[in-house]
Amino acid sequence: MTLFRPRRSALFMPASNARAIDKARGLASDVVILDLEDSVAPDAKEDARARAVATAREGGFGKRELVIRVNAIDTPWGEADLAAAATSGAHAVLAPKVSDANSVRRYHAALAGGSADMGFWAMIETTRAIFRLEEIAAMAAETRLACLVLGTNDLAKEMGARQSVDRPQFLGMMAMAVAAAKGHGVAILDSVYNAFDDDAGLDHQCRQARDFGFDGKTLIHPRQIDAANRHFAPSPEEVAWAKAAVAAFALPENAEKGAIRIGGEMIERLHLEQAERILTMAQALNF
Numbered sequence: 001m002t003l004f005r006p007r008r009s010a011l012f013m014p015a016s017n018a019r020a021i022d023k024a025r026g027l028a029s030d031v032v033i034l035d036l037e038d039s040v041a042p043d044a045k046e047d048a049r050a051r052a053v054a055t056a057r058e059g060g061f062g063k064r065e066l067v068i069r070v071n072a073i074d075t076p077w078g079e080a081d082l083a084a085a086a087t088s089g090a091h092a093v094l095a096p097k098v099s100d101a102n103s104v105r106r107y108h109a110a111l112a113g114g115s116a117d118m119g120f121w122a123m124i125e126t127t128r129a130i131f132r133l134e135e136i137a138a139m140a141a142e143t144r145l146a147c148l149v150l151g152t153n154d155l156a157k158e159m160g161a162r163q164s165v166d167r168p169q170f171l172g173m174m175a176m177a178v179a180a181a182k183g184h185g186v187a188i189l190d191s192v193y194n195a196f197d198d199d200a201g202l203d204h205q206c207r208q209a210r211d212f213g214f215d216g217k218t219l220i221h222p223r224q225i226d227a228a229n230r231h232f233a234p235s236p237e238e239v240a241w242a243k244a245a246v247a248a249f250a251l252p253e254n255a256e257k258g259a260i261r262i263g264g265e266m267i268e269r270l271h272l273e274q275a276e277r278i279l280t281m282a283q284a285l286n287f
Contacts, residue, residue, distance in 0.1 A: 004280050004281075004284055005030070005065050005284070006030045006216075006232075006233075006281060006284050006285055007030050007031050007065065007147070007187055007189060007215050007216040008030050008215075008216040008217075008228050008229045008231075008232035008233060009028070009029040009030050009031065009216055009217065009219055009224070009225045009228035009229050009232070010029065010030065010031035010032075010033055010067070010149075010189055010216055010217070010218045010219065011024065011027065011029040011031065011032055011033065011218075011219045011220075011221075011222065011224075011225060012033045012035050012039065012069070012192070012218060012219065012220055013032060013033065013034055013035060014035050014039040014040055014048070015034040015035055015036050015040060015048040015049070015051050015052040015055070015068070016039075016040045016041075016044045016047060016048040016051065018051060021034065021051070021055050023222070024061070024064075025060045025061055025062075027222055027225060028225050028226070028229060029064065029219070029222075029225045029228075029229075030064060030065060030216065030229070031064060031065045031066075031067060031216070032061060032064050032065070032066055032067070033067045033068070033069050033094060033218070034052040034055060034056070034066070034067070034068045034069070034090075035069045036048050036049055036052060036068065036069060036070055036071055036077070036081055037069050037070065037071050037072075037096050038096075045071065045077045046077075046080075049077070049080065049081055049084050050084075052068050052084075052085070052088070052090075053068075053084050053085070053088040056068065056085075056088040056089045056090040057088060057089050059089070065091045065092065066090045066091050066092075067090060067091060067092045067093070067094050067121060068081075068085040068088060068090045068092075068093055068094065069093075069094040069095075069096065069123075070082055070085055070093055070094070070095055070096075071096070072095065072096050072097055073095070073103075073106055073107060073110060079110065082107070082110040082111060083110070083113070085111075085114075086110070086111045086112070086113040086114035086118070087113055087114065089115075090118070091117075091118065091119060092118060092119035092120065092121050092146060092147070093107070093111060093114075093118065093119075093120055093121065094121040094122075094123065094147075094149060095107050095120070095121070095122055095123060096123045096125065096151075096154075097123060097125055097126050097129075097154065098122035098123055098124065098129060098136065099126045099128040099129045099132065100128065100129070100132045100135065100136065101132070101135040101136055101138070101139050103122075103136075104120070104122060104136060104139040104143055104145055105139070105143065107120055107122075107143075108120060108139075108143035108144055108145075111144060114144075118144060119144055119145075119146035119147065120143060120144035120145050120146060121145075121146060121147040121148070121149055122136060122145060122147070122148055122149070123149050123151045123154075124136070124148050124149065124150050124151060124177055125150070125151025125152070125153070125154035125155055126154065126155070126158060127155065127158050127159060130155075130173050130176065130177075133176055133177055133179075133180035134180050134183075136148070136180070137180040137181050137183065137184040137186050138184055140184045140185060140186045141184070145186060146186060146187060147186060147187040147188065147189065148177060148180075148181045148186055148187070148188045148189070149188070149189045149191075149218060150173075150174065150177055150188070150189065150190055150191045150214075151191050151192075152167065152170050152191040153191065153192070153194070155170065155173070156169075163194070165198075165201045165204055165205065166204070166208075167205070167208070174190075174209070174212050174214075175212060178212050178213040178214060182213060187215045188213075188214055188215055189214060189215060189216050189217060189218050190205070190206075190209035190212075190214040190216070190217040190218065191217075191218060192217075192218045192219060192220045193205050193217070193219075193220075193224065194220065196219075196220055196221035196223060196224055197223075199227065202224055202227050202228075203227055203231070205217070206227055206228055206230075206231035206232065207231055209231075209232075210231050210232055214232075215232065216228060216232045217231075217232065233281070233285060233287070234278045234281055234282055234287070236287075238278050239278060239279070239282045239287055241262070241275070241278075242274075242275035242276070242278035242279050242282070243275075243279065244262050244263075245262055245267055245271060245272060245275035246272065246275050246276060246279065248260055248262055249269070249272050
């Protein structure tokens with residue numbers, strides 16, 4: 001059975017910043033992403049790579065999922081990043097600007113030296129990728145692909161689009177990305193919110209992403225963790241509903257029924273799967 005991992009909050013940390021990495025071991029994020037790409041200057045990338053690998057091998061992150069974001073495979077640092085990350089002991093490797101199925105195959109091949117349970121995560125942040133979401137997500141059947149990460153900063157740059165809290169320019173892409181991911185059993189995380197001191201804006205984007213079906217949100221600052229954890233966790237009401245639904249369908253008199261009544265609503269067996277997912281999440285979070 002595949003281990004269920006909550007991914008409500010995924011915090012990017014520059015791998016070049018040793019102090020920040022040490023602090024990350026005590027933070028409440030579900031995922032820590034050691035970044036070798038955007039947040040690391042070219043002349044610091046080799047040192048950052050060495051620090052990321054040493055950090056992964058040292059451990060100390062508890063139940064947190066540890067991910068290394070490498071530089072793109074065609075950059076001067078990409079191949080060395082992948083070779084180092086593959087044997088680092090990190091739970092997954094995140095690659096930027098994955099635009100098609102062939103890109104997934106190339107990264108999968110480059111991670112051949114990694115353990116069997118190491119995952120591959122793909123940043124969806126190019127306009128080309130948006131039109132290939134289905135083929136990218138489908139690669140989960142034959143590669144390590146386990147998670148998609150939406151990147152609206154790079155999408156906005158490529159499109160010449162203006163960023164906003166409501167994100168009307170990206171809503172269609174968000175829905176398509178979630179549908180592609182969930183259709184192939186792949187997790188999906190929402191993009192970062194740049195204004196890390198805007199609590200209201202972050203709350204809005206977390207609610208929006210949760211309503212769309214995202215599993216969590218990538219973050220750029222520790223102060224954003226609590227909001228993401230709160231919004232992407234099941235509420236007490238949802239947990240109570242899920243327990244009632246599972247218990248009701250387990251009754252002998254409901255064994256052959258396709259729909260039953262709980263309280264004031266009718267639920268079908270398709271809702272039983274939703275209820276079981278909620279309880280799995282609640283159990284993982286010790287709710």
